[in-house]
Amino acid sequence: MKNLKRFLILFALIQLSCETDQTGTERYIGNESYGPGIISLPGDSYNEYEENQFIYTAEEPVSTFSIDADGASYANVRRFIMQENQLPPKGAIRTEELINYFNLDYNFNNDSHPIALNGEISRSPWNNANKLVRIGIKGKSIEKAGLPSSNFVFLIDVSGSMGSEDRLELLKNGFKYFVDELNDEDKVAIVTYAGSAGVILESTPGSEKQKIKNAIDQLGAGGSTAGAQGIVTAYEIAQENFIENGNNRVVIGTDGDFNVGISSQEELVDLIEEKRESGIFITVLGVGRGNLNDAALEQIANNGNGTYEYLDNLEQLRKVFIYDYNKFYTVAKDVKIQVNFNPKNVEAYRLIGYENRILNEEDFEDDQKDAGEIGAGQNITALYEIIPAANSDFELPAFTIDFRYKQPASNTSSAMELEIFDDENSFEQSSDYMKFTASISSFSMLLSDSQFKGSSSYDKVLYWLDEVNLPDEHGFKAEFKQIVEKAKGL
Template sequence: MKKTIYFSGAILILLVFIFENCGSRSSCPAYGYAGSERITERRLYPWNSNKPSKSADMVSSSESYDSIPENNFIFSEEEPVSTFSADVDRASYSNIRRFLTSGQKPPSDAVRIEEMINYFHYDYEQPKENDPVKIVTELAECPWNEGNQLLLVALQGKNISYENLPASNLVFLVDVSGSMNSPDRLPLLKSSFELLVNNLRAKDKISIVVYAGAAGLVLPATNGNEKTKIMEAINNLSAGGSTAGGAGINLAYSVAQANFIAGGNNRVILATDGDFNVGVSSDSAMETLIVDKRKSNIFLTCLGFGRGNLKDSKMEKLADKGNGNYSYIDNINEAKKVLITEFGGTMYAIAKDVKIQIQFNSENVKAYRLIGYENRMLRKEDFTDDKKDAGEMGSGHTVTAIYEIIPAGIQSVYIKDEQGIKKRNQDPLEKIDRINMGV
């Protein structure tokens, strides 16, 4: 039997890339690097503009989204190092699609650019041999700001075939409260889980926990080949009552722990609209609960359903703090994409606490800004801090980040030429001093 090797835990990989006229996907020399300076808080804003304010868009519902101001340009001479967590959800794209297909303008706070970019698959080369990830880079002209350039930095996770994935211990945590009683909630949820159940192997185990006014176990751990028994439990679910999310999470993690598979894929799959209103329910309280639960080495996947009262902000926080990911299911095709086509990337982590750190060459880059990832930024010293939580990468998962660069010598309305910023008229040949990746 072939042994599957997966990468998880406190592994640190430091890679450095020197760019010389890199205009396409690059394979560059690697060197070690680590730093510990504190990132300053100084940011740059466009000429005659004010700091971005909260979106004025109004949502005619009780949906909730975090307001995240867009990243602005940073002088590379003052802050040459950019560090961020690689945890990337993909819920924003399908959620925005839901608004657009309904003829509605999505609220601006629902747009998270990194999730839009990472929703799609890119033809990145697979890692070689036993490497868990491959770094891919591209450099191109910026189409919306003449003279600026775009730097793409991507990670391609190793693809492990479904047959070679370790056994799964999955706990379905299903919201059956009254708010889930509409076709795009519990009925769609049932159809979505049916797809996953049909793809289970005999060595996999499934449990089902439900919560409304209280939480309960409706299906003890059951082998994946007992599909009829599992589907009967799913089809018997019905919605009604209030939403005690905290109680459900506690029970689900207890069930997952009781059936823990050493070296396996142990995961709670939370399916809800996020509208918790009984017991532990605030964003901060739920976050504290999940941070405590993740110590058990049980991962969390959040699946959002429904419209009108979707608590996107809560779902994203739970997935982020629970060493997991967040997807929004707006139709059965999206369910198939998340639960079948991308099962390895969604449900099985090959690398934990992945951090990316890039050091820009100030001689050739005047300023830079990371497009998206606003709520995933880290301090420089966080890169080498093993206690600092970061993102997880799944099997075959890709993480793509794009920087907009203002080369040295280029005048831009987005920055002021200040004393201490040197001007150079040469073409930028070396954009980056280093790329570091911590796993």
């Protein structure tokens, strides 16, 4: 009887390891041992999504979506695999964020716009009957000396749940890296929140780096989490110190465990939508495991003119705060893509990833409709898998891509266009950009057991990666191979 009870308890814990609540949010319940037995900790929260299906061009030739410049999903997936020796829950896997984590060094060759475009078609490596489309976007680079003056507000969660080394201490180290990158003309204020919000440092010039670091060093964790109050306070301070034609941004660091005041995802999104009208951008930094509210943090960034990153180790701190520092400077906002597929060449298409970034066709020209942002020097990639039409006419473009974006301080969008022809390239003939992004996509489909994974395998992903020769200054692409190898064993 005792063994039966143990079995039933273990079975119940396994059933709880990945569940969905009534709000449509996936709850991943982590387990941790405290002496005898296993205690089920409060769970991470992830939004559910339905994988994009094939759409027949004859019925719906136009596909519209917002770009996504986030990289949080990749770092979170890496932590599951490399640190915790387990595959991530499906809700943690957002293919577009895995792809867009990497710097692909796309060329920038556009004097008229702050973004440049490129694209190509090849055979699909996991289904030879289909083809793969790559759409690339590159944000204009800005030399550090040419960056606009910045008004930053650090909004730091110091509630009780932030007490562990992988949360507040990680953030404190990261923000000190950030301070070292500041120009003397920049300004920084620090707001903290636990049971209530407090101003720890009034807006201070970047020339006073040690004063800012001293304020960061004094932070400690304790209390409940009034996240919404902290957001309101941070935006008020950012507004008080607003720099016209400058870079005004709130940088929030938290596990997202909001439990005082406004705390539901819907209410937080409503709040952040109201605040984005002020012309202030946001960067969301997620930390921790066990009660990480990935669902809310991603949506705060998506709806607040911002981006979302997850911090899992010190090298990730360096990536976010040093190597990718220019991403804190938006060069184009509300970037939308509309692809018009030619039914003579494309029978059906499927957007890979971007499930929660799909827009209605009429949203494309609606300047009131929010979309994604791209930072200075940043690249964005989107992939489509297409079913070719019989007797395709390769003299005609396979599809036309329309883009709309706004300058950071503008409320009116500008248009761009790109035509892509099918040169009938095999996957082996495609660019290294295609090979690399397709490898990541295949890996993502394996992790999520996608119905479209076709002949994908971890060995094939590793083989394709070995065929790629792209710059890898900080070793992140080499690390990706290690992650694939580890996932294969799990």
